[in-house]
Amino acid sequence: MHQSRTVSVLRALRLSMSKVGNDLFELPLAVLGATQEIVDNEGCAAVFKEDHLMVLLDGPGGARGAAMVDAAFVGGLIQQQTMGSVQPFKADGPARIMTTTDASLIEPFINILLERAAPLPETEDERRLMTGFKFGAKAQDIRLLMLALEDKEYQILRLTLDLAQGTRQGELLFCLPVPKPPPKIDPPDSEDDEDAADEGSKTLCENVLSLKANLIVSLTQLQLPIRAAGALQVGQVLELGRVSFSDAQIRTLEGRILGHGVLGQREGMRALRVKPRAKQRDVPSRRSSDAGILKAEGAQDSQFDDFYSVQDLAALPGPAMNAAPMPAADMDFASAPMPDLSDLPGFEDDAEDLISQYTTG
Structure with missing residues (x-):
């Protein structure tokens, strides 16, 4: 029997990785291994390395996260974009200092990877973990990076990547704050709902x-003269x-x-x-001068009962x-x-x- 596999955060990143590598750089990318753990704020410092490229991630509501890639992955992306192919990585050479240019080259990769992977997990908490995060700025060192990370707990997502079908391997790490549970909203009272519905359905005239x-x-x-009103006394009969x-x-x-x-x-x-x-009269009063015109048009004598002259109007009953x-x-x-x-x-x-x-x- 076929059993469907749930989509976790790591699986979402694995599914999105190859598509992003192909769409952005025409580079075959695959996830060889992935781990996930939760560490406190102090434990985050131990996961970062000074010789890796570290960047800050800006999240929704002022949240801050971080990402880190090693020199092998950065060098592979640079080679693919400049030469069109990836060369094997030589680990025996001197460590290269990461620059802001390196950070600019991986910025679109990180943004699109997080954007595509965020909606894939099945649970709401895992979707909220990556949603809204994007590239912020290059971190100069671990000390300055830790000053920006203020949450109590972080999810550490560590990925081992294969570039160009085994030509070289690299490492990508995400450090994302554990999402806080959404605030509980008490259901409104049913009577209040009915009152609100009644108020909303009223027209301007009804209001x-x-x-x-x-x-x-x-x-x-x-009516009294001011003198008489001023002379009124208690018990006086008017x-x-x-x-x-x-x-x-x-x-x-x-x-x-x-x-x-x-x-x-x-x-x-x-x-x-x-x-x-x-009520006002249903038939308006007409001037006596109009009687001749209407009579010439065939009006009957009984239709002239409502005709009054200007002098007659003054004598009408109130x-x-x-x-x-x-x-x-x-x-x-x-x-x-x-x-x-x-x-x-x-x-x-x-x-x-x-x-x-x-x-x-």
Whole structure:
């Protein structure tokens, strides 16, 4: 039975190595051996060697890692790029000092290798290990390199490489910080989700109409001279004149009248039933001078009922609310029983219209 092999970090690097070598340098590259271990910050210093090329790696969120390659690998890449072939490595010669030019030559190799290998591992923690790291700068020595590595633990990935089908071997090492576990996010309360969904689904009109509006209900107004207002005393009785529970005024805090209503009580609480606003005429008034033109076009006599002259408009009747006289106030309003509004139909019919008028006025 065939058993699928899981892709680890080392296997991801092994699979990507040959493709990167062929695509960048037309150089056959293969991984002969690979090891992986976790060391603490102090232990990292022991894995680096002064005669190798050491570079800093910049990672996501300010994280820092490192990479190291030996002289055999660096020399093989230089030979492939300059001469088109790799020569066998001579280990008996003097050690060559690594330069910034050497670091620039391996920069594209390291960047593309990490970029291609990072998404291949199957576990999220192993994918996060290499994701986002790229070439930073050449490290001058181990002491300066260790000053840049500040994490507590590091993954050491050590690869033994074959160049040009056995022509020479080299070593590549990655020192990457162990990824910290992602922060736990508590699931939001289901009630909060429903409230947030309701708030998000409301339209602008619904949000405006849900705002609070402070209104004043008054039965009448009393005008006094400043001298008389200044002379008011505790217990003094003022004559209010004609007032009526059925014609209470609804005002804004600034005193503007929004409408009228019936003041009473409902379920033991004071209440106000808003009166419907008077509708405008469905047919607009027309000038008397237009009657001749329409009659010539075949209009009937009954269609001239809504024609008024300028003089007639002044005599048109006003709203019935203003025409009806208010009953005299012959009762003590402090103890007078208020009408029960519980059974009146359409108690809330015009509330939305009233608030809309208040918010847009």
